[in-house]
Amino acid sequence: MEAKGTQGFDPKSGRMLGEVAIAAVVIVGLGVLAYIGAGWLASQATPLVSMEVDRSIGRAASAQLSLGQTACSGPEVAYVKQLAQPLLDAAGPLPFEFQFSVVDDPTVNAFALPGGYVTVNRGLLEKAESGEEIAGVLGHEIQHALLRHGTRRMLREMSGSLVLGLLVGSGDVGQAMAVGGQLTSLSYGRDEESEADLRGVELLVKAGIDPGGLVKFFERLAVDAVAVPELLSTHPDSGRRAELVASARKGAEFRPLPPPPRPACTIR
Ligand code: ZN
16 A cells, blocks of 8 residues: 655645745736836826826925925025026926025935926035036936926826826825825936936037036046945936937037036035
């Protein structure tokens, strides 16, 4: 007689193992699908969501952000606006009014919220050596807002019913704004960064501003970095950016920009 179940194949436990394996594959597969699906769904839904949502989200997130920050009000604010204006003019009719602010933060960073709320840290103005370097960053940030990258990110984080509500216009914007508040801690994906680079460089060239400043600035950050500045860690792809800028500069003519003033909010 043969001993049962000690060696050999036990059809019952074999089937169970198979079921566990299938279940594991299904669970992992669903997770991957949900992740890809959320991204796909968000990019499909973004053009259908009204620009008013971008404005509301940006206003709320910007107000939330300003609670912990001191706004600069010296010549640096007028300077940033002066550099941004030709870029906005080159962008054509705008879906919202851009608002630029400079904050008293030594971190080398700048970012754009939905609805055109762009914040520049004074650290960026101090680190930049030319107007072209700052304009390069501004062009990139303006495009993040125009391309609605923040809105897409937000839709990705939101539940399906909330997204549906925003689409049909009955959505709880307040709840969406709560998700929007987290935008300040979210960074964009690699594709969004490349798109903002590409379109930002187009904007600079169209405005007659040398896009070489963008590359120069990131290169200097990479060399100087004792601790990696915020902007560098969230804006990868230096090789691709350099190639893009080199081809955009060919045959184009540019006018020089004034250098950045020393931010008044630094002087105490
Ligand atoms: Zn970016």
